[in-house]
Amino acid sequence: MPTIEYGHVETRSNTPGGHKGMGEGGAIGAPPAIFNAVADALALVGARVTRQPLGPSQVLALLP
Numbered sequence: 001m002p003t004i005e006y007g008h009v010e011t012r013s014n015t016p017g018g019h020k021g022m023g024e025g026g027a028i029g030a031p032p033a034i035f036n037a038v039a040d041a042l043a044l045v046g047a048r049v050t051r052q053p054l055g056p057s058q059v060l061a062l063l064p
Contacts, residue, residue, distance in 0.1 A: 012018040038059060039049035047062040 013020045035049070035052065035054055038054055042049055042059070042062055046064055049062060051058070
């Protein structure tokens, strides 16, 4: 496992309180969570999910 460094960068907004929105936060974690849930479900029938996109036709193609 490589060493991972992270930092916190803070910049003020031009709004009265200097606050910024957090609109994209929910969009970051949802796709991987759904992908992993589908992969876990399909593992029960021996299917291995390794590629995206993961639409209905791709899921059906993975079923034995």
